[in-house]
Amino acid sequence: MSIRFEKVDYEYSPNTPFAFQALKEIDLELSLGKITAIIGATGSGKTTMVQHLNALLLPTAGKVTVQDFEIEANKRFTQVKALRQKVGLVFQFAEYQLFEETLIKDVAFGPKNFGVAEHEAEEIAKSCLRTVGIDELDYEKSPLELSGGQKRRVAIAGILAMSPEILVLDEPTAGLDPQGAKQMMDLFKKLNSEKKITILIVTHNMEHVLDYCDEVVVLDHGKVLMQTDINTFFENDEYMEKANINPPSIIRLKNLLKKNGISISKDVVTIDGMVKELTKRLKK
Amino acid sequence: MKNVTLGQYIPLDSFFHRLDPRSKICAMMALLIAVFIPTGWWGYLIIGTIVIFCVLVSKLQLDFIFKAMKPMxxxxxxxxxxxxxxxxxxxxxxxxxxxxxxxxxxxxxxxxIVRLMMMIMITTLLTATTKPMDMTLGIEDLLLPLEKLKVPTHDIAMMISLALRFIPTLIEEADRILKAQASRGVDLENGSLKEKISAVLSLIVPMFVSCFQRADDLADAMEARGYVVGAQRVRYKTLKFKFGDYVVIIVANILLGLMIYIAVRMSK
Structure with a gap:
């Protein structure tokens, strides 16, 4: 069971002067149960790629397999609804999709579309709003009364309410304050470890990649540049250079120390860990 | 959503793309009037040939023009x-x-049918070969005489250019919201009437909210850069008539005259 891309091409507006090939022969296999980061420069095809996972875009060539679902180019895909319930996709700036009068109704919208009874859907909505940390007093408020960060959480609750097995997040923390962003990432980690939800995150934040993800996929101009686990990625300067990213500050510090003859074990990836390690050495 | 052909600019390089927007607008008006003069088949044959010739010169593909006709x-x-x-x-x-x-x-x-088809061809020819911004410059210049009648021509032109500027943005936005709602199980094609209504609502409400938001932000951004309603402004881009522009206007007007002549002859 996995998510697989086989020679997937995607072209926007084919056969027009605006034609643009966003994905070129994507070959990729992602195992379930992990948190995978998808990184790459703006316009490298990250958003286009993740939209294939719940058949919002259909490949113009190749094949996408998500568990039992097979989405092939030039073939009608008939199980759209079933797939979309399995794969929850949270868009960039998801707060713009809220439309109902109250938070509860908005979050219950998803499950109701998938045939859950009204009352039950509201129960699900309540528990999802609790999961994302919205205060119970706000449940009957209009989405317009909330702050941007809160709206984003409600939108994510709206996706969680469909109880997806795979959660795809397109820059979920863009535009949030560092505190809010951290809370959100902690939430995803919790969903992954407690509910065994497979998580794919499109992000530009390398600190988040280092702190929360298990695996990283780097896209470049519509192609997969590399796919590797987090430790290998951040241990090799040439990898980061090839992917053209700025390493997180803790990695930079580690590399600087290494240059000056102090090598730190690769298990140390947090500031706390680093402080402990350094004090231990200083005491010696 | 991406297949909206009506009124879309196609970036190519042709005689018509290089023309001054003012001459194109004037020629289009003359031709549109000419199309609606009752001249019988001979008149239509003449205009039709010229219009198709113009489409060929503009390097637009014929099937693009036909696509524009589909909604009609x-x-x-x-x-x-x-x-x-x-x-x-x-x-x-x-x-x-x-x-x-x-x-x-x-x-x-x-x-x-023939009249409407020619009308669409002529207008598509204008919109497909003229950048929206050039079009508003042209409209502003052509409206200039109305300034004497205290018509706020600049404001009108600004409104048109803003509206044109935001069409692609709004299409993109609608596309994104549609996709986001589709991820939540909205199905616009199947489903009962009640479901369809709630599906449409799930698109319209967020669109409205974001339109107002955008308008607000845009107004602030414009004021922050010193835009004052009704103030005198200079232009970055100035329009200039070239030889081809005179030719196009003269040819279009001769054609209009010819059509009137044919119509008058026929009615005798």
Missing amino acids: LTMLLFLGIINILVIKTGDLWLSFGPINIYSDAVIQTLYI
Whole structure:
């Protein structure tokens, strides 16, 4: 069971002067149960790629397999609804999709579309709003009364309410304050470890990649540049250079120390860990 | 959503793309009037040939033009049915039970179809070869004489250019919201009427909210950069007539004159 891309091409507006090939022969296999980061420069095809996972875009060539679902180019895909319930996709700036009068109704919208009874859907909505940390007093408020960060959480609750097995997040923390962003990432980690939800995150934040993800996929101009686990990625300067990213500050510090003859074990990836390690050495 | 052809600019390089927008707008108006002058088949043959020749010169693909006509098909069909049912003059051509089709009805319908097709071709030719911003500059200049009548021409032009500027943005936004709602199980194609209504609401409400938000932000951004309503402004881009522009205007007007002449001759 996995998510697989086989020679997937995607072209926007084919056969027009605006034609643009966003994905070129994507070959990729992602195992379930992990948190995978998808990184790459703006316009490298990250958003286009993740939209294939719940058949919002259909490949113009190749094949996408998500568990039992097979989405092939030039073939009608008939199980759209079933797939979309399995794969929850949270868009960039998801707060713009809220439309109902109250938070509860908005979050219950998803499950109701998938045939859950009204009352039950509201129960699900309540528990999802609790999961994302919205205060119970706000449940009957209009989405317009909330702050941007809160709206984003409600939108994510709206996706969680469909109880997806795979959660795809397109820059979920863009535009949030560092505190809010951290809370959100902690939430995803919790969903992954407690509910065994497979998580794919499109992000530009390398600190988040280092702190929360298990695996990283780097896209470049519509192609997969590399796919590797987090430790290998951040241990090799040439990898980061090839992917053209700025390493997180803790990695930079580690590399600087290494240059000056102090090598730190690769298990140390947090500031706390680093402080402990350094004090231990200083005491010696 | 990405297949909106009507009024879309196609970036190519041709004689028409290089023309001054003012001359294109003037020529288009002359041709549109010419199309609606009752000249019979000969007149249409002349205009039709010239319009098709222009489309070829503009390097636009013919199927692009036909795509632009698609939305009009239902209207044409509707017109055809009404004409056939209402007009009862001329020779009787066909008769199925209570429905009689007369020659005048068919000819009248054909006239309208030909006229509308040419109208769409001419306007598509203008919009497909003129950048939206150039178009507003042209409109602003052409409206200039109205300034004397205290018509706020600059404001009108600004409104048009803002509206044009935001069409692609709004299409993109609608596309994104549609996709986001589709991820939440919205199905616009299948489902009962009630489900469809809630599906449409799930698109419209967020669109409204974000439109107002955008308008607000845009107004602030414009004021922050010193835009004052009604103030005198200078222009970054100035329009200039070239040889080709004079030719196009003269040719279009000669054609209009010719059509009027034919129509007058025919009515005698």
